[in-house]
Amino acid sequence: MTYDPEVTEKRAEKRRSPAPTERKRDPDRTRERILGAALEEFGSHGYAGARVSSIAKRAGVNQQLISYYFDGKAGLYRALSDRWREVSATINFNEASLGDVVTGFLAESEDRRQWARLLVWEGLTGESGGDDGGFFASMVEDLRQRQRSGELSSNLDPAYVMLMLFAAVLAPSALPQVVRSATGLPADSPAFFKHYREQLRRVIERLR
Numbered sequence: 001m002t003y004d005p006e007v008t009e010k011r012a013e014k015r016r017s018p019a020p021t022e023r024k025r026d027p028d029r030t031r032e033r034i035l036g037a038a039l040e041e042f043g044s045h046g047y048a049g050a051r052v053s054s055i056a057k058r059a060g061v062n063q064q065l066i067s068y069y070f071d072g073k074a075g076l077y078r079a080l081s082d083r084w085r086e087v088s089a090t091i092n093f094n095e096a097s098l099g100d101v102v103t104g105f106l107a108e109s110e111d112r113r114q115w116a117r118l119l120v121w122e123g124l125t126g127e128s129g130g131d132d133g134g135f136f137a138s139m140v141e142d143l144r145q146r147q148r149s150g151e152l153s154s155n156l157d158p159a160y161v162m163l164m165l166f167a168a169v170l171a172p173s174a175l176p177q178v179v180r181s182a183t184g185l186p187a188d189s190p191a192f193f194k195h196y197r198e199q200l201r202r203v204i205e206r207l208r
Contacts (some may be wrong), residue, residue, distance in 0.1 A: 031069055033059045035083060038076045043114030046121035047077060084115065085135060092142060098151055099201045105169045106200065110193050116173035136162070152207055161207065168200060 037058035041050045052073050056063040070076045091104035109116045143158035152161065172179055176187035185192035 027069075030059075030061060030065065034061060034066060034069060034076070035079060039080060039112070039114045039118070042077065042080065042121070043117040046118075046125050047073075048125060052076075080118075081135075088135070092139070098143075098146055098207070099204045102165050102169065102200055102204060103197045106172075106193070106197060109169055109173055110188075113173050113188070116170050119170065120174045136166075139166075150208070156207060165204075168203075172196070 034055065037055045038050070040058055041055045045051075045054075050073065052066055053063055055076070056066055066072065066076065070079055087108060088105075091108065092101045096104070140159045140162050143152060143162055146152045147154060147156070147158055152158065172187040172192070179185065179187035179192065183192060183195075185195075
């Protein structure tokens with residue numbers, strides 16, 4: 001076998017851990033850049049179609065840093081799922097009304113549409129890098145508690161109400177063509193979201 005020092009060096013480079021100088025002095029900032037890039041990549045291509053090399057390019061980091069911080073693509077997806085739970089906790093808290101919770105999630109999808117697109121990709125492909133079953137179950141339980149407190153009519157099934165409200169939040173990102181056809185407004189326009197939030201609140205008020 002012919003020895004090729006250039007090939008050997010490249011293989012060693014591929015296997016090595018990132019050097020200390022490549023690990024940014026602010027690790028948190030680097031992690032945030034990677035997570036932001038991962039959300040864009042997963043939202044654009046789905047879990048199966050996302051490429052770690054593309055995420056690294058979007059984030060402007062060495063690909064080895066993704067393995068170092070997140071242990072690869074699956075770890076990145078789990079980190080995004082954890083981040084989504086953190087964001088959700090700031091929206092769905094005990095003192096918030098159901099109208100505030102739903103319109104809060106809508107505002108989040110307006111600001112960061114890739115979250116919604118990622119969920120749509122999961123539904124279309126059936127592939128996911130994580131398991132959010134517990135997350136949705138907790139949302140149903142939250143509606144049951146609201147039902148016991150009188151915020152939701154007793155003749156409604158909380159699981160199906162959750163499904164309908166969640167679909168309503170996803171609609172602008174999942175069905176922009178329907179939004180435009182039905183309302184005459186682009187699904188990403190401030191005018192549409194303003195009116196949609198108002199209409200969602202009115203619908204939710206009638207669920208008591």
